[in-house]
Amino acid sequence: MRRFLLKLRRRRRLHDDLAEELAFHQDQARRHGNPVPLGSTTRITEASLDLWRFAWIENLWRDVVYAAKGLAHSPTLVASAMLSLGLGIGVNAAMFSLASGLLFSHPSVHAPETLVGVQLGGNSHVERRIFDFVRDSRIFRDMVGENEETLANYDNSVTTRPVFALAGTKNYFTSLGIPVALGRGFEPRDPDEVAVLGYEFWRKEFNGDPTIVNRTIRLEGKPYSVVGVLPATHRTLVGFGFAPDVYIPAYLPDTILAITARLEPGESLAVARERVKAVSERIDATFPSEFKYARTISVEPVGAPAVLRGQIMTIALFFALLLGVVGLVLLMACVNVAGLLLARASTRRRELAIRLAIGASRGRLLQQLLVESALLAMLGAIVALLLAGLAGVVVERLELPVPVPVRLHIDLDWRVGLYAALVTTIALATGLLPAWQTVRDAIAPSLRRERKYRMRRLLVVGQVATSVVVLATSGLFVRNLLAAHAVSPGFDVTRTLRATVNLPTAAYGSSAPIDAFVDRALAATRAVPGIEAVAAARTLPFNSNTHMGMPVTLDSGEQVEMRFAWNAVTPDFFRALGIPIVEGRSFTDNDRAGERPVIVNRAFVSRYLANRRPLGMVLQWGPPEDRLHRIVGVVGNTKTLTVAEDDQPQVYEPFSRIHNDRRTLQFVMRSGLMPAQQLNALTRAMRAVEPNAGLQVATMYDSIGLAFPAEPDRRSSYGIRGTAGAPVVGGRPLRRDVVFGRPAVARDWRAHRPRRDWRRYLASRGRRRDAAADHRDNARSHRRAARHATALDVPREGTVFD
Amino acid sequence: MGKSETPTLLQGTLDLLILHALQRGTMHGYAIAQTIHLLSAEVLKVEEGSLYPALHRLELDGAVKAEWGVSDNNRRAKYYEITRQGRKLLAAQHDTWGRLSAAVQRVLAS
Numbered sequence: 001m002r003r004f005l006l007k008l009r010r011r012r013r014l015h016d017d018l019a020e021e022l023a024f025h026q027d028q029a030r031r032h033g034n035p036v037p038l039g040s041t042t043r044i045t046e047a048s049l050d051l052w053r054f055a056w057i058e059n060l061w062r063d064v065v066y067a068a069k070g071l072a073h074s075p076t077l078v079a080s081a082m083l084s085l086g087l088g089i090g091v092n093a094a095m096f097s098l099a100s101g102l103l104f105s106h107p108s109v110h111a112p113e114t115l116v117g118v119q120l121g122g123n124s125h126v127e128r129r130i131f132d133f134v135r136d137s138r139i140f141r142d143m144v145g146e147n148e149e150t151l152a153n154y155d156n157s158v159t160t161r162p163v164f165a166l167a168g169t170k171n172y173f174t175s176l177g178i179p180v181a182l183g184r185g186f187e188p189r190d191p192d193e194v195a196v197l198g199y200e201f202w203r204k205e206f207n208g209d210p211t212i213v214n215r216t217i218r219l220e221g222k223p224y225s226v227v228g229v230l231p232a233t234h235r236t237l238v239g240f241g242f243a244p245d246v247y248i249p250a251y252l253p254d255t256i257l258a259i260t261a262r263l264e265p266g267e268s269l270a271v272a273r274e275r276v277k278a279v280s281e282r283i284d285a286t287f288p289s290e291f292k293y294a295r296t297i298s299v300e301p302v303g304a305p306a307v308l309r310g311q312i313m314t315i316a317l318f319f320a321l322l323l324g325v326v327g328l329v330l331l332m333a334c335v336n337v338a339g340l341l342l343a344r345a346s347t348r349r350r351e352l353a354i355r356l357a358i359g360a361s362r363g364r365l366l367q368q369l370l371v372e373s374a375l376l377a378m379l380g381a382i383v384a385l386l387l388a389g390l391a392g393v394v395v396e397r398l399e400l401p402v403p404v405p406v407r408l409h410i411d412l413d414w415r416v417g418l419y420a421a422l423v424t425t426i427a428l429a430t431g432l433l434p435a436w437q438t439v440r441d442a443i444a445p446s447l448r449r450e451r452k453y454r455m456r457r458l459l460v461v462g463q464v465a466t467s468v469v470v471l472a473t474s475g476l477f478v479r480n481l482l483a484a485h486a487v488s489p490g491f492d493v494t495r496t497l498r499a500t501v502n503l504p505t506a507a508y509g510s511s512a513p514i515d516a517f518v519d520r521a522l523a524a525t526r527a528v529p530g531i532e533a534v535a536a537a538r539t540l541p542f543n544s545n546t547h548m549g550m551p552v553t554l555d556s557g558e559q560v561e562m563r564f565a566w567n568a569v570t571p572d573f574f575r576a577l578g579i580p581i582v583e584g585r586s587f588t589d590n591d592r593a594g595e596r597p598v599i600v601n602r603a604f605v606s607r608y609l610a611n612r613r614p615l616g617m618v619l620q621w622g623p624p625e626d627r628l629h630r631i632v633g634v635v636g637n638t639k640t641l642t643v644a645e646d647d648q649p650q651v652y653e654p655f656s657r658i659h660n661d662r663r664t665l666q667f668v669m670r671s672g673l674m675p676a677q678q679l680n681a682l683t684r685a686m687r688a689v690e691p692n693a694g695l696q697v698a699t700m701y702d703s704i705g706l707a708f709p710a711e712p713d714r715r716s717s718y719g720i721r722g723t724a725g726a727p728v729v730g731g732r733p734l735r736r737d738v739v740f741g742r743p744a745v746a747r748d749w750r751a752h753r754p755r756r757d758w759r760r761y762l763a764s765r766g767r768r769r770d771a772a773a774d775h776r777d778n779a780r781s782h783r784r785a786a787r788h789a790t791a792l793d794v795p796r797e798g799t800v801f802d
Numbered sequence: 803m804g805k806s807e808t809p810t811l812l813q814g815t816l817d818l819l820i821l822h823a824l825q826r827g828t829m830h831g832y833a834i835a836q837t838i839h840l841l842s843a844e845v846l847k848v849e850e851g852s853l854y855p856a857l858h859r860l861e862l863d864g865a866v867k868a869e870w871g872v873s874d875n876n877r878r879a880k881y882y883e884i885t886r887q888g889r890k891l892l893a894a895q896h897d898t899w900g901r902l903s904a905a906v907q908r909v910l911a912s
């Protein structure tokens with residue numbers, strides 16, 4: 001240490017001092033008549049100076065300068081190495097950051113480790129009175145409720161459209177300790193009409209206006225005061241990149257809430273479970289019903305890591321696969337650069353031989369060559385960081401083809417830095433191979449040729465091998481993608497349009513006005529020229545989905561535990577979507593009273609009613625007063641969430657017979673014209689019926705085209721905690737709707753994007769192979785339909801898909 | 803200059819001689835060389851090529867301290883002074899040298 005400081009202090013004047021000292025010496029010698037020959041001053045100077053230098057550092061520096069000069073002479077080598085390594089390292093860093101951000105980061109809250117998600121009776125959400133009961137029992141230090149699936153009508157003075165809102169209890173921000181970028185979160189003393197904006201919503205809708213705080217926006221037909229804006233890096237409790245547009249207090253009494261509670265520091269989950277259990281038992285005593293909250297309770301840590309704990313192996317495998325693929329890209333880059341360096345080495349044989357001859361040590365030469373590859377690796381790393389940063393910007397702006405707002409962040413945090421450093425070291429290590437080879441060649445030139453060829457052969461073989469693996473993998477991906485396009489979703493997506501309507505809260509508090517609106521909207525849209533069929537539905541395939549699971553009693557008295565997708569539709573639904581009616585009939589207006597009819601799909605018949613004649617069969621479920629459901633028709637299968645899924649059992653009920661408490665409605669229209677040409681007319685017709693409703697009209701193809709690539713089960717991928725079993729609250733089944741409204745606005749240009757046409761082309765090509773099978777299928781269903789001829793339409797078109 | 807006239811210094815002995823000379827007080831490089839020359843009855847001639855690197859090495863090791871001063875004839879000169887650490891080093895080297903030369907003597911006397 002002392003030496004180091006001494007060296008540092010002396011460094012600057014070193015050369016002059018030494019010269020002066022030596023001059024003085026010579027002078028003295030001459031003066032005393034004793035001229036001692038000093039010999040080579042240079043040698044003395046060098047010898048003394050070397051002592052004072054930080055030898056290896058300065059050698060290193062000289063090597064760096066030399067390497068830089070050398071590399072400057074071969075810009076092509078540098079460019080290709082930078083590009084290869086930059087891509088390799090950049091892709092790795094970006095992928096790592098994406099995966100770590102998506103899977104392993106905590107929600108943006110204070111002390112996430114003390115937060116737990118509480119589920120009562122197996123339900124992810126509970127009614128307000130239950131929430132209040134638990135809160136008032138004071139078993140937790142703090143407790144918040146949120147409903148992350150709320151749609152709110154946002155009016156930007158040009159149009160009204162539904163946006164994704166997270167409705168939270170008023171202590172949501174204060175109790176969770178959520179950091180905001182601008183202003184503040186809402187607080188318990190705030191009025192009901194306050195909002196905190198999500199970053200993307202703020203950026204897109206208000207151009208990131210910093211003066212937004214305290215301004216007023218119109219939500220649900222009412223002025224809401226903006227109190228704050230969340231940062232771009234905000235991570236919700238749900239995780240998985242889920243990013244609602246606005247955060248509002250949950251003031252509506254019928255908002256069901258997911259419970260998140262904060263434990264005392266050090267309080268164990270087991271203790272918390274005991275308490276929750278005790279409270280649930282008191283709830284069951286206080287609100288007597290068939291449904292028992294104490295039946296299943298769960299208290300689990302919040303955040304993606306906790307949610308994923310159960311499936312950590314799957315996730316780890318998926319993660320490993322992704323990193324493996326990008327790792328291969330890096331490997332290819334490294335092999336590429338190693339090859340380049342090796343080629344370069346052959347041109348430098350002379351130089352190295354000379355340096356060896358004048359006394360450079362082997363280590364010294366190796367250092368020189370390694371410095372060169374380190375320089376390349378560092379340049380590559382710089383490119384990589386730029387690329388990763390760029391990827392971050394792109395990914396952040398990315399509209400993911402999923403029907404919920406999801407935002408991904410590529411945060412270049414310390415973990416990613418560490419990873420990038422590791423990856424760069426690997427890249428550096430590839431420089432070692434050619435360097436070692438080169439030095440050995442220079443030392444033993446006679447062996448040179450053969451060895452180099454062997455090395456080159458190895459490199460080429462490695463490169464070809466990895467390329468083949470990567471090409472094969474991507475080929476398989478593309479093939480899967482095409483196959484996904486070739487799979488029919490079971491309904492027509494080319495001649496159809498859809499509209500999502502979110503009715504304003506104020507005027508549509510009960511089912512009567514909602515039903516009235518549906519009738520008027522159907523009449524108005526049916527009157528649009530070119531529209532052949534119109535229907536309303538509770539949910540639309542690929543957008544939202546309601547699952548029910550419960551014991552169903554058959555005619556025979558046998559009770560079967562069934563799970564099926566559930567939907568409520570108006571009579572023309574099947575005609576509008578081109579879903580073939582295989583047997584029986586569709587709903588009619590006569591179904592508004594009398595027996596409760598249901599229509600099931602083929603998958604339902606084959607799974608639960610095997611070997612029985614479905615038509616006329618009575619299924620029993622639900623509350624005693626409407627327990628009997630008679631099957632009046634069987635329709636073709638449709639995919640519900642992805643084309644990759646197996647056909648699922650589905651039950652349809654008449655829209656007019658359900659208790660219509662939901663203000664979000666789906667409409668489908670079949671058009672004789674190009675669907676894209678109908679957007680404006682349909683929007684006008686719908687608007688005229690209810691100007692205050694949030695409205696989105698889109699062609700079916702634009703709306704769900706992106707749902708086609710094969711995807712894993714969305715319910716688990718996006719962390720929406722679905723309900724298992726059949727919760728029945730107060731004698732009525734509590735339908736857990738997994739809502740995925742799609743925030744795609746009807747924009748004409750989207751309908752004409754060439755990419756879509758390309759996809760359509762590919763899809764049609766993929767289908768051609770199956771045309772014969774399709775034809776057989778359709779012929780069969782036509783025959784069957786003819787046999788059970790009814791008053792209702794059989795789809796006129798031969799194929800499901802245009 | 804014939805090779806035999808000035809016996810070359812054994813490796814390591816130069817440090818010992820320099821430190822020994824400096825025991826007499828601070829002096830500059832030339833004076834050190836002269837002192838060794840005179841004390842050895844003009845047998846040992848310290849080559850400047852070895853002297854200065856050795857001085858700098860000793861300074862870095864902390865055995866001597868260097869400071870710029872003014873010489874008798876009013877010129878800037880670098881003066882060297884032995885430090886406490888230097889004295890310890892001297893004692894140790896003196897010891898080693900004593901044992902080494904005695905051993906060599908014994909070998910030659912046998």
